[in-house]
Amino acid sequence: MPKLRSLRAAIAQEVEDGMSVFMGAALESLIPFAAGYEIMRQHKRDLTLMTTISDMQFDQIIGAGCAARVCGAWVGNVAAGLGHNYRRAVERGEPGPLAVENHSNFSMALGLKAAAMGVPYLPTRTLMGSDFGEEASFAGVQCPFTGENLLAVRAVKPDVAILHVQRADDEGNAHVWGNLGVTQDAAMAAGKVLLTCEEIVPHEVILSDPNRTLIPGFLVAAVACVPLGSHPSPTQGYNRRDDDFYFDYHAKSRDRAGFEEWLNHWVLEVEGQDGYIERLGTERVARLKPDSDYMAAPVSYGY
Template identity: 60%
Template structure:
């Protein structure tokens, strides 16, 4: 058996967040995150990447709301493969801008995609083919990036198409509503490119609101969108997607995104924000304790 897949064997994969990140993510890895678009963004895992000082990562995702911006500002990232990087509620990502425009804290290579081409790149990897063809974005400057795109002729009709190169993440990190200890995961709500990324990646790490018995999973197998055979680690991380929403569990904490926008406007303010919310707190439990009870009550949904 390929040693890389040893951790996918049917076994208890529950780990603390710090161990899962330490075991599965290495400097220089390509990491897919924020795959559902604005929901289920694995902020707890992203913050642990920052806490462990991971370096030279390539981030992959359609959009990530502010998680990519935080990782870029913390100096973890050398390359981004994405369709959109910013703050959905507020607009531009200040750290993303500083990195691209001024090389602060370090230069950043950006490979622009559209949402469609990004999911096609992951789908190609998930299917084990080198590219998938599409008609999208012809005449757009996006497809001039030959790292990701080439013009090809349809072998049947000679029609001109764009080949989207497969993107194989070293690791996909996904936040889900529930999983069993073997990594069989139920997720619901809008799915974005989550399933494609899980099937595309070499390693998969889940953070979840609830760890459930196998019987809960097999009672609704159509909802098992990520089977445990793909998964290497399961982390019980309730509220692990805050401030993004989790259908059935948490509303979006819009104020938090707006406050981050202000506190990331200047480099020094961002570093103070990073210290306060990431590096000077030991773990997600401390993060949760730091959020006011009023905020948690306001965001909590009745379990659906």
């Protein structure tokens, strides 16, 4: 099967009901919102959503009834406040019950790092003494050399990591820059990687700057070219954060009926990413472009 696919096909073929799906690996940047919308359109069910912080994306997917469980450090709306759907799900089981496994950003990062290293846990000095340090993903451990007490974080192994990147080739070799979050560890920890990218570039572009390759193609099951695929979150060099979109979602999702209207307007009634960009309108899309390029100094790989 070729790796280069439409977003619809990639989600249909690579994401199954009941899977654990890691998204938001770069925290509030490069969030694969378009992939999340497609998960909602295809009515995936019983997913375990894994993240550090995926801004308001998880609130949307929880509201759409696709998730049975969340495993992460933070669910809400970063600029606007609490996640209304997250609250309704945890506080009163609406639209369905939601199990929560608490992490901090660093404990999730270490859980992925452990899986990426092929070891069952990593020791750390964080989380000790807190109430969620008692949960099943964490245990006290003693250093065999010094006798120090540390906290062990169990390896986190998502079935699939969905990552948005600036550019990739058709083999899935991906260049990423800007805020990286836990992107590389998420790719190495997961059973497979699904990429969305702003641009598909020739293989030669990847080879021209191998230090910028965070994800080698052999980890990648599918790659879909999805311009503005992180909207409303930013993609360095391509699109700014659309702050108003977050505040608007926060206001509309305050009650269930308002969220359903939002969901219909922006996701369910929309024909894929092209339809979504059409709803945003050319003016809004133009406003999201950076004022100008800000180029790094080129480096020589001369030998």
